[in-house]
Amino acid sequence: MKSKKIRVFLGIAIVIIVIILIILININSKVDDKTENNVGYTSNKEKDKENSEEETTEEIVSKLKKKTEAERIKSYLGSYFRYVEKKDYNSAYNLLYQDFKNNYFSTVEEYKKYMEEQDWPELLTIDYDTINTQGDLYIVTVRIGNMTARSETQKIEKTFIIKENDYNNYYISFKI
Numbered sequence: 001m002k003s004k005k006i007r008v009f010l011g012i013a014i015v016i017i018v019i020i021l022i023i024l025i026n027i028n029s030k031v032d033d034k035t036e037n038n039v040g041y042t043s044n045k046e047k048d049k050e051n052s053e054e055e056t057t058e059e060i061v062s063k064l065k066k067k068t069e070a071e072r073i074k075s076y077l078g079s080y081f082r083y084v085e086k087k088d089y090n091s092a093y094n095l096l097y098q099d100f101k102n103n104y105f106s107t108v109e110e111y112k113k114y115m116e117e118q119d120w121p122e123l124l125t126i127d128y129d130t131i132n133t134q135g136d137l138y139i140v141t142v143r144i145g146n147m148t149a150r151s152e153t154q155k156i157e158k159t160f161i162i163k164e165n166d167y168n169n170y171y172i173s174f175k176i
Contacts (some may be wrong), residue, residue: 053126057168064167070131073162077126080160081144085124089115097163100173121146121167127155138162 027171076095083092089112093105105111119153140162145155159175 019057030110061167069138070168071133072164073140074128076162076164076172077128077140077142077160080172084115084120085122093148095170095172097161097171097173101172102175120144121148123147124156136163138164 005143014115026085064075067075080092080104083089090108092115093101093108093111096111101111105114121144123146125145125147127145129141129143130139132139138161139159140160141158143157161169161173161175164170
């Protein structure tokens with residue numbers, strides 16, 4: 001009777017040991033897979049750094065070519081508003097038309113001061129009311145609001161003018 005209990009106990013112990021070994025082998029192989037992926041990822045990252053700007057531009061242009069005229073213009077304004085929302089005034093300033101900058105904001109500091117005086121909400125909502133063309137210019141009327149407030153009465157109407165020279169080559173100005 002004792003020997004039967006010992007055999008059952010040994011059998012259970014062996015099964016538990018085998019299960020533990022299988023678990024340890026699986027964990028070890030997963031760690032090895034992750035290590036290999038990280039090594040490959042690092043080398044890809046280094047390679048991507050060299051070509052990232054060119055590839056990014058090519059990808060953007062490819063996506064823009066698939067969009068309608070109105071979608072492209074909304075995309076351009078969306079980029080501008082993302083910079084404004086992040087308070088990245090240098091990038092937003094770089095999108096402005098040169099004559100517009102010369103007339104209203106001769107320096108980034110002047111533009112930044114103007115934008116801060118506008119008291120833009122932290123999270124913008126943009127409603128595109130109209131997009132019209134006048135020659136090679138797109139005239140876009142938008143209503144800008146605060147995403148957290150979502151009140152129609154708090155929205156500001158603003159007119160933007162976009163000049164598209166080519167895909168992802170554009171300039172923006174707006175009514176002051």
